[in-house]
Amino acid sequence: QSALTQPASVSGSPGQSITISCTGTSSDVGGYVYVSWYQQHPGKAPKLVIYEVSNRPSGVSDRFSGSKSGNTASLTISGLQAEDEADYYCSSYTSISTYVFGTGTKVTVL
Amino acid sequence: EVQLVESGGGLVQPGGSLRLSCAASGFSFSNYAMYWVRQAPGKGLEFVSTISSSGGSTYYANSVKGRFTISRDNSKNTLYLQMGSLRTEDMSVYYCARGSHGGFDIWGQGAMVTVSS
Numbered sequence: 001q002s003a004l005t006q007p008a009s010v011s012g013s014p015g016q017s018i019t020i021s022c023t024g025t026s027s028d029v030g031g032y033v034y035v036s037w038y039q040q041h042p043g044k045a046p047k048l049v050i051y052e053v054s055n056r057p058s059g060v061s062d063r064f065s066g067s068k069s070g071n072t073a074s075l076t077i078s079g080l081q082a083e084d085e086a087d088y089y090c091s092s093y094t095s096i097s098t099y100v101f102g103t104g105t106k107v108t109v110l
Numbered sequence: 111e112v113q114l115v116e117s118g119g120g121l122v123q124p125g126g127s128l129r130l131s132c133a134a135s136g137f138s139f140s141n142y143a144m145y146w147v148r149q150a151p152g153k154g155l156e157f158v159s160t161i162s163s164s165g166g167s168t169y170y171a172n173s174v175k176g177r178f179t180i181s182r183d184n185s186k187n188t189l190y191l192q193m194g195s196l197r198t199e200d201m202s203v204y205y206c207a208r209g210s211h212g213g214f215d216i217w218g219q220g221a222m223v224t225v226s227s
Contacts, residue, residue, distance in 0.1 A: 001172070003154065034212025038155070045205055045220055046147075046155065051213035089155050093212055097160075097169045099145070104154040 004029060004090055004102035011108040017078040020105045022090030023071060028100055030071035034093035037066060037075045041086045049088075050075060077107070085109045112136035112216055114206050119221030126196050130221055132189040132206030137216075140164075140184040143209035146191050148202035149220075156202075159191065160209070174200075193223070201225045 005023040012018040022029065022037075029035055035053045038046035048057050050066035053073065063078045073092070077084055090102035118130040132144070146158040159170045159180040168180050179192040189206050204221050207214035 032212070036213030038214070040155075045217040046214070047217070048213050048215045051211045051215070055211070057215060091155075091157075091213065098171060099157040099160070101147075101155040101157060 001028075001094055001096070001098060001100045004092060004100055006088075006090060006102040006105045008103070009106045009108065011110055012077075012080045013110045014080055014082065016080050017076060018080060018107065020075045020077075020088055020090075020107070022073040022075070022092075022102045024073075024092055024100070025071055027095040028092040029068065029073050029090075031095060032093045035066070035068055035073045036091045037064075037073075038089045038091065039084075039086045040089065046089065080109055082109050114208065114216055114218035116204065116206055116218040116221035119204065119223050121224045121226065122196055123227050124196060124198060124225055126225075127192070127194045128196065128223060130191040130193070130204055130206075130223070132191075132218055134187045134189065134208070137208070139182075139187040144180075144182060144189045145207045145209055145214055146180060146189075147205045147207055147214065147217075148200075149205070150199075150202045153202075158204070161189070196223075196225045198225050 037050040040046040049064045053068045054066040088105045115133045145160045161180045177195045181190045206218045208216040
């Protein structure tokens, strides 16, 4: 199972919006609603920020939103803040009952 | 407090074995599928294995199939990962995670596994 494709880095100024893409296939992203996104700060465990494509867990800022079109999912962070600087990973359920993660995107707040 | 705590990490020689444990607390462990996810130093996240809530179904990444075994003891609220025939490429931080709505909503702090002679 090949990793989902994400851009290596995305940057934006405080207050701006950024979008991270996550491209897979019809056997993962395109075939299931079980697409999720994780935020990981250096030296810390990942934190779930979006599940089932577009749902936010309790306690996650509404500045985080998710969507999907075909084989590509997207995470948008609006009103970018310094604390959003982190690595972000997408994940999808797959047709062989496993999960696959994205390659990861480093978000830099300028 | 909902919590997952891994233990059992350490240094092992190539070809050796190691068992990781993940102690769950603050939730009904037996109601949830559980997962192991790893992260090599400076690299991304990689799915390792999953086990159903009852323990009746298990799945593995191709990279560990036949070498790793996932199991759970619902009476002890504990998840395990038995790792064998370890390779240098298995060196990673291993996280246990709780499954919910197709994602991983609770993560442990991670256990470092170093494979080196």
